[in-house]
Amino acid sequence: MEIYRAILCSYVFSWIYILSSLPLTLSYRTTKVFNFAHPIFITYGAYVVIIVNEVLGREIPLAVAVFLAFVVGGLVSLISHLLVFKPLSYQRVSSNVYMVTSMGLWFIYQYVLYIVCQLLTRRYDVNFLSYSTIEYKDVRFLQDVLGLNSMPQYTITATLIGVSVGVALYILFNKTVLGLSLRGIADNASLVAICGVPINRLVNLTWFLVGGITALSGVIWVNFSGSTTPDLGLNIVVDNFAAAFIGGLYSLPITAVASIVLALIENMLLAVLNYYFGVQPTVRIAIVFGIVLAILVARPPMGAGGGLPYRFIKRVSRK
Amino acid sequence: MIDITGFLINWLEYFAIYAILAVTLSLESGISGITNFGKVAFFGLGAYLGAIINTYLLLAISGVDVVKAPPYTAEGVIALIEISTLNPALVLGVFTLSILVSFIVTGxxxxxxxYPIIRVxxxxxxxxLLCVGEVLRGIxxxxxxxxxxxxxxxxxxPFIWLGIPMLSGLCYLLLSVTILALTYIVTDRILGSPLGRTLRSIRDDDIAALCLGKDVPKIKSKIFFLTSGFSGVAGTLYACYVSSVNPQMFVTLVTFNVWAMIIIGGSESPIGAIIGALILTLIERILPLIASLNEYLPFTxxxxxxxxxxLIMTIVLIKYPRGLISMKPPKFIKSAVEELIREAS
Structure with a gap:
């Protein structure tokens, strides 16, 4: 039973990590901004669904949840870019300044959400600071039609959202001129600009897509977890960054594979440790950190934002 | 009625502790280019080490069975209060030891x-480093x-045996300010030395420094030992000042606060970091006073x-990416520039 539960958790967490770490890699490739506020998009995606669900009387369909989360997550991301990151890029600041600013944004967004949740809790007399699971009525209908009632709803939700986003991203990047331009900006922005591509507009679009896709993790989360809190992003931040980090913040396929492997290792290991030794789930972060450290020591990922010289020296000295 | 002296001692104590963190973060991040988002890890480790040594060791030396009355129980706390008020030499000795151990272990x-992080x-x-802070908190x-x-x-x-809270607070403040001064002097000496120039070159372009024969990883490691050690000492000072430690005290928000201090003051200048700490700790000490607004505000x-x-941090960074107080160029650069101007004229 424990193993079955661990497998289900691994499956859902794989999709959550994929949907949050792929956009992180995408944003770093295109904009070279290491955005510490990235996990807040997950939280905002989850809370948009929660708030609308409460306003509609707990009967929100998945399609509406996905649309709202995508738009709100995308807008939050775009506003962050236009008001903060873009002005910073004009100043030609170092990557450290970007990172610190994104950390500032993270705390602003998080505590604004705390304030909103407290106001809503007073207004609706429901605990928004720790909200219970949301069931999507259209997914329930789909389960009834297909006879999948024995399956937990969150597995179907995760599959629907994950596969749709995966296919959409594949088509965007491989079959459209827009995707080609986005990849071009990631590789050499100046060259793309010379070719007449409107870089600013495409960078804005990238930020919108990044925020929107990440917010979809929140839509899965509220269907899966029994308690959603404004700290949601903070709890996922390490796994999210670790997956992107293993992909070297460059390779989308490696990031996706890393997300699946991370989710599998941490959930299975946690289940085993909990069953045999009574270890608490709080060690989850230590497991992820162990994996990251092992990778750092054994083989730092390619393109790891400046890690090349030391590896280069090592290779030269060996020769 | 607000107790002005008590408020001042409390504010300056927090200022001294946070200024140590800010000065070391300025040396790490502003001057050496090590982006430390895990400052709280070293601060917390120092605090826990200080807490363990100042409780377990004190109880053990005084002959209390720490297995029967561990310091986190009521019996342990009562025994600690008795020992610390009656035995000044022992308390001071154990405290000094805890400071030394904190420095070495966190360093x-x-x-x-x-070793793993300088590769990326x-x-x-x-x-x-952010992960390290969260992992330690989990531990x-x-x-x-x-x-x-x-x-x-x-x-x-360590000065509780003086009996008068104001006097013991003042003595502890003097001690904290002395450690802050020591941190500042060490940082300033490093900045003015050839090592300081090397550090700045590493920050600006570590590949260029590497090509010029500087052992970048080793230099960064040495600096990180020093700054981590001082952060640990700040943690021990904090634990002994507030007389308690718990995992919720060492969240990422602490790191963020220290970053805000060096950004407001100017990340490249230790003086700027101290000024930033002075301003932000004052705001932090004043904010609880508006807690009385609780009944008027619909949220906490x-x-x-x-x-x-x-907001302050973001606005300052957008307007002044180098902080409000940018570091003045060192004297040798000034004189070299003046000489060049003279020659040109």
Missing amino acids: VFGYLLT GSGFVGFT YVNMEFVGGTNGMLGIPQ PDYLRPVFIG
Whole structure:
């Protein structure tokens, strides 16, 4: 039973990590901004669904949840870019300044959400600071039609959202001129600009897509977890960054594979440790950190934002 | 009625502790280019080490059975209060030992951490160190001998035997300011030395420094040992001042606050870091006074603090990316520039 539960958790967490770490890699490739506020998009995606669900009387369909989360997550991301990151890029600041600013944004967004949740809790007399699971009525209908009632709803939700986003991203990047331009900006922005591509507009679009896709993790989360809190992003931040980090913040396929492997290792290991030794789930972060450290020591990922010289020296000295 | 003297001592104590963190972060991040988003890890480790030594060791030396009356229980706390008021030499001795041990252990911990992180770029360094802080917090929660989630209480302040709270507070403040001064002097000496120039060159372009024959990883490791050590000392000072530690004290928000200090003051200048610490600790000490607004506001006023600090930090960074107080160029650069101008004219 424990193993079955661990497998289900691994499956859902794989999709959550994929949907949050792929956009992180995408944003770093295109904009070279290491955005510490990235996990807040997950939280905002989850809370948009929660708030609308409460306003509609707990009967929100998945399609509406996905649309709202995508738009709100995308807008939050775009506003962050236009008001903060873009002005910073004009100043030609170092990557450290970007990172610190994104950390500032993270705390602003998080505590604004705390304030909103407290106001809503007073207004609706429901605990928004720790909200219970949301069931999507259209997914329930789909389960009834297909006879999948024995399956937990969150597995179907995760599959629907994950596969749709995966296919959409594949088509965007491989079959459209827009995707080609986005990849071009990631590789050499100046060259793309010379070719007449409107870089600013495409960078804005990238930020919108990044925020929107990440917010979809929140839509899965509220269907899966029994308690959603404004700290949601903070709890996922390490796994999210670790997956992107293993992909070297460059390779989308490696990031996706890393997300699946991370989710599998941490959930299975946690289940085993909990069953045999009574270890608490709080060690989850230590497991992820162990994996990251092992990778750092054994083989730092390619393109790891400046890690090349030391590896280069090592290779030269060996020769 | 507000107790002005008590408020001042309390504010300056917090200022001295946070200024140590800010000065060391300025040396790490502003001057050496090590993006430390895990400052709280070293601060917390120092605090827990200080708490363990100042409680367990004190009880053990005084002949109390720490297995029967561990310091996180009521019996342990009562025994600690009795010992610390009756035995000044022992309390001061154990406190001094805890400061030394904190410096060495957190320093070595920082040094060891540089092995994996110096291989990657600044974003990854920041992320890895942020993880370290969260992992350590997870460890504290699961360690029963440090009180788990509840933490430890009754950590003796080393001057509590003086009997007068104001006097003991003042003595402790003097001690903290002395350690701050020591941190500043060490940082300033490094900045003015050839090592300081090397550090700045590494920050500006580590590949160029590497090509010029500078052992970049080794230099970064040494600096990280020093700054981590001082952060640990700040942690011990904090634990003994507030007389308690628990995992909720060492969240990422602490790191963020220290970053805000060096950004407001100017990340490249230790003086700027001290000024930033002075301003932000004052704001932090004043904000609880507006907690009385609780009945007028429909939400907890505590949530306003991070929003407020985050806004200041973001606005300052957009307008002045180098902080409000940029570092003046060193004298030798000034004179060289003057000489060039003279020659040109």
